[in-house]
Amino acid sequence: MEIKIGVNGNSHTLDLPPKRLLSDMLRDDLGLTGTKIGCETGQCGACVVLVDGVATKSCCTLAAQVDGSEIRTVEGLSNDGQVTALQEGFQLHHATQCGFCTPGMLMSLTELLEKEPTADEPAIRKRLDGHLCRCTGYQNVVSATLHAVQKTQSPVKMIVDTWGKRFYENQVRCLIAGDPNRLVDENYLPDATVQSHEWTVTGHEALRAHFGNYMHWVKIIEVVSTEHFSETENSVCFEASIRPNLGLVRVYDVMTMRDGKIIYHFTGVK
Numbered sequence: 001m002e003i004k005i006g007v008n009g010n011s012h013t014l015d016l017p018p019k020r021l022l023s024d025m026l027r028d029d030l031g032l033t034g035t036k037i038g039c040e041t042g043q044c045g046a047c048v049v050l051v052d053g054v055a056t057k058s059c060c061t062l063a064a065q066v067d068g069s070e071i072r073t074v075e076g077l078s079n080d081g082q083v084t085a086l087q088e089g090f091q092l093h094h095a096t097q098c099g100f101c102t103p104g105m106l107m108s109l110t111e112l113l114e115k116e117p118t119a120d121e122p123a124i125r126k127r128l129d130g131h132l133c134r135c136t137g138y139q140n141v142v143s144a145t146l147h148a149v150q151k152t153q154s155p156v157k158m159i160v161d162t163w164g165k166r167f168y169e170n171q172v173r174c175l176i177a178g179d180p181n182r183l184v185d186e187n188y189l190p191d192a193t194v195q196s197h198e199w200t201v202t203g204h205e206a207l208r209a210h211f212g213n214y215m216h217w218v219k220i221i222e223v224v225s226t227e228h229f230s231e232t233e234n235s236v237c238f239e240a241s242i243r244p245n246l247g248l249v250r251v252y253d254v255m256t257m258r259d260g261k262i263i264y265h266f267t268g269v270k
Contacts, residue, residue, distance in 0.1 A: 026049065034103050
């Protein structure tokens with residue numbers, strides 16, 4: 001029988017036996033071996049994939065049942081090689097040992113975080129009820145998922161645990177809110193200078209006018225990611241991918257601090 005499905009954003013038309021399992025179709029017909037087959041009875045959860053956004057045990061699902069659906073497997077989680085916050089959490093918190101059960105847990109937890117972005121520990125443990133793991137003891141998996149919750153809820157997409165990161169968070173909140181007065185008053189000293197390759201602005205009044213004009217044309221929607229973040233006692237430096245109304249841009253900032261506020265700020269766009 002012929003079925004048409006989308007898998008990780010790609011369309012496929014396949015001629016399959018009526019009794020072909022979804023797990024076998026993914027692994028044998030499409031070569032997506034990230035989906036694991038463990039117990040083959042629906043008990044262990046290693047085979048879980050997302051079918052139209054819903055965690056589904058593929059070893060208990062016929063391929064014919066998902067005709068016309070969109071499937072997402074573990075191979076489809078990362079975007080252009082950029083791992084998700086959940087995948088990052090698994091790496092940083094050592095939530096993977098043998099790795100056999102990991103793809104299924106990642107897919108179930110991905111569904112959880114897409115539906116409940118602020119999921120707490122009880123909700124995470126409840127979601128793991130359908131997964132058997134003989135290696136990790138689950139605690140590191142819970143810690144990895146909480147890492148993802150904290151990072152995705154941060155406006156700068158970082159785990160906030162230092163003064164510099166909290167300062168950067170406040171700046172971003174002001175930018176997303178489109179509030180130039182709050183941005184300047186809360187983050188810059190009265191004699192602060194902001195400079196780029198094309199312009200230099202100094203002082204609160206000039207900065208308020210500058211940022212007000214900027215926010216009139218550019219609406220910051222979100223910080224997609226922050227990398228190369230570093231701080232000292234009196235400086236904060238980082239690169240970030242920002243999504244404004246004009247499309248994704250890459251920025252870099254160097255801020256020199258005095259009395260907890262910026263005295264000099266260099267900003268640029270790559």
